[in-house]
Amino acid sequence: MGELQVEKHVKYILAVEKRKDNFESVVMEHLRLNGAYWGLTTLDILGKLDAVDQDEVISWVMQCQHEDGGFGGNIGHDPHMLYTLSAIQVLALFDKLHVLDVDKVSSYIAGLQNEDGSFPGDMWGEVDTRFSYIAICSLALLRQLNKIDVGKAVKYIVSCKNVDGGFGCTPGAESHAGQIFCCVGALAITGSLHHVDKDLLGWWLCERQVKSGGLNGRPEKLPDVCYSWWVLSSLIMIDRVHWIDKEKLAKFILDCQDTEKGGISDRPDDAVDVFHTYFGVAGLSLLEYSGLKPIDPAYALPVSVVNKVILPCRP
Amino acid sequence: MHGRPRKAPTLEEQEAFSVKASKLRSLQSQFLQFHHAKIYTKEALDVSAKLLESNPEYYTAWNYRKLAVQHNLNLPEVENNEETVKSILDEELRLVENALRRNFKSYGAWHHRKWVLSKGHSSTDKELLLLGKFQKADSRNFHAWNYRRFVTTLKNIPNEKELEYTTDMIYDNFSNYSAWHNRSVLLSHLLKEKAKGYSPKDNVFTEEYEFVRHALFTDPDDQSGWFYHLWLLDQTVKLETLLVSSWPPHGCNLSLSTDGSFGDCSLSPFTSLQTNTRTLPLILYFSEAVENICSSTVVIECENIASNELVWRSLSGDGAGSAQAWLTYLNFPEEHAHSEKAYQVKVSLAHSRGIFSSTGVHHGDSSHIEFSVSVPPHRSEHVDLNNEGKISWSDESFCTHDTQFLESALINLFHLERTKIDETVVDYQWNITTINNEISHYRELLSTMNCKIGKLTLARLLIAHDTLMSYTGTSHRNVSHHAEVLQLYDDLKKMDPAHLHYYQDEYSIVLLKQTISNQELLLKHCRKYRDPSSPRINNFCLRLNNLSLSRIGSMEQLLWVQVLDLSHNQLKTLEGLEVMQLLSCLNVSYNKLCSFTALEPLKLLRSLKVLDISYNEIGAHSIDTRRYLCSSPLNHRSGGDWKTEESEIHCVEVADNWEAYAIFKDLNLIQLDLKGNAVSDEKIQSLLIKLLPSLKWLDGESCR
């Protein structure tokens, strides 16, 4: 098993951040703010966040904000919850949440809550538990959870629970590891994990590990590095992570590295991207791989960042 | 981002990419100009369509299309012209179809289609046809399945018909988990509505068992049917919410001893409680988590106790309003009489219709428990139970009890456990027959093939069988399947080592159940604490050390325990201990506790005085798996709001050791052993001494 190629991954991420002309970055243009979050969080876990120009990033992030308080995926793109959370997370990484008009951003998010407690992604009404997570995570980071009806938000998430213990994007929708992370994460942040049947869900999640050691996102699907995050973080939040073989998973992730040019892919020998590089490194952090900063399984930010933002008594 | 091979592109490919990139970039910038200028002409619409057809993920363009539709529908020449309206919307549907052909996992495209259909002008006739195409191409696409549920609701297609669709899909391919999932959703609805042909559920389930067995036996390695079978099993066993045990137990005659001495040494831990006050904890333990246990759902009849003033709290490690165990305190008034006074207590769940459980099945009507409590006469001198020496957990400190005494105490216990609490008659015949039938099928499967799911399912079926038998009251410990189940889990550990700890956890629970439900086995674990001069410790100790337990269970049988030794096991969690309200001394040294947050369940134990957590792994891990299961500001739970201003503890100290702060601020220990953990250093010791004002012994040294 190879080692984690820290230097190469750092170089890879810095290069992607800069490139704006190739096909890949054009296709990804609309979610550049997500990309920034993935890249920067990875750098922070690797202990290399200082390699980027903070001021440049923050000024660009703030240009993605709209009058209503929400953020678009890039300058000129419509506001959406997906990018609003990324903006908040990026600012938290730099300990710069104070540059935000907290009231405005939190009002944008809180204003989207539906009568039944659910959240749409934006004004166009696509309801999904992903957005419940985003609303709860964002508002918790801004210390504004009291702006929404948390009870109703939790009730809606619970209504998306399935008989296999997992969660779907709307009531009746199939369980999926990504969706499970969102729901379990939202329940964790709101102190509502008692709604999770930990043994049932834990078994479903630990059975995501396939022979190669990698994790898939649903039964009878292929393994993929991004599930190292979705499945692993969920297992950690419900204290069942010991039910998988952690060493084998670490090996699978390391096998997905591009040891020449840096970056991590979905499966061994596939093309790398920032998304999977982040999930691979974050997964290794959750596996307590040596030399990496620990990441928080619910807020998806380094533990040190979360503790600083959420715990009282800043020194 | 998925499934693209990692090879350097050829020169030709590079060129092609670069042409595509510049084309896409120019489309994007044209589009953004139109969007920002709010231009909705045909030319502008064409640009957005082209953009979406080549990149359906470009979400702002879908928003733009919606704005354009709204704009165009409001034009005076369109407003009342149904045909034009329809054609505008049809154009959107066509665009979605093209976009989905490019990427049928595009959230934006599927949502756009829903948005258009919700306007109510378009025909929904084609939708199932379109879906048929997509679901054939990828039968697991969850967007398509979600959309299917949307369309069937819109078209009022009955659940029965959709259930047939899942049958077809499953017969087509047993491995279609999405179809199994949808089947569970539809069937749940049909059962809940008691639809014609779906009530009672017995016949339906008999068929479902057969159906899923067919799938499992065809390819036991395919996971798709696994979870469906487990659901069926769960539905077969979870029938109603029962009150399974209580403390004090039904029928017992309890003596409170308020002066700290046991006096009569024949008092067993099951019938005597030593307490400094005239307060008695009352614990109700249910077969599953219930909500709304309160003075209006539980009535207590006892002279001098006002039932409606009692406050009930849930005993849940998660601190929720839903729990398996509930606690209240009974206060017996100060008597000036010179003799002992006995109180009769009757606890009824008479108005139990107000009690909710996750299965939604309400508790039977007539359950009640009765016991008596003898309260000694008032004594003026106050005995300080805390002013005592250190407790030693070494083997020499314990000896075996006189067998006769133990047997009589335990017989009492087992007798109480057997008392039928709930008098509602539920017919379990179908359930038992079904489980027995399944058991023989899986035994047969295993006789021809050694497969993991076969063994695991058989283990679960055997446990389910024992559970059902215990509910019927005809249970017999002698015919329980514990040994066979333990053997199955042992096999599984070897067969599937990646999930070793899952099987070990299950194994532990069964092992404990076996030990506790068998009188002879339990006797072997009962010890007497030697030092009779130490009234602080009830001399009756349960020693479950050195059993390789990775998890604890059967808590409903252990409500009476006051001194517990769980040392030298593999415990990572103490979940479950929160119900042991009488526990005063606990030894969990030499286990695998990874953080202070793992001690959260102990916060609910008011009487805990002695705690040994030495030689664990506290502080040795960078990732804390109990972080969100412990009340703290991180999860915004009550009890997580910390007020450090008034204390002498500096807030930096709290921030640095918040886990210790979160736990120990709510404990009231006299003796604590912490050594042998990564975290134990002087800083933490000084914090603990501040947090625990009553602490006298820390790591064996006097600390005052």
Ligand SMILES: [Zn+2]
């Ligand atoms: Zn992936």
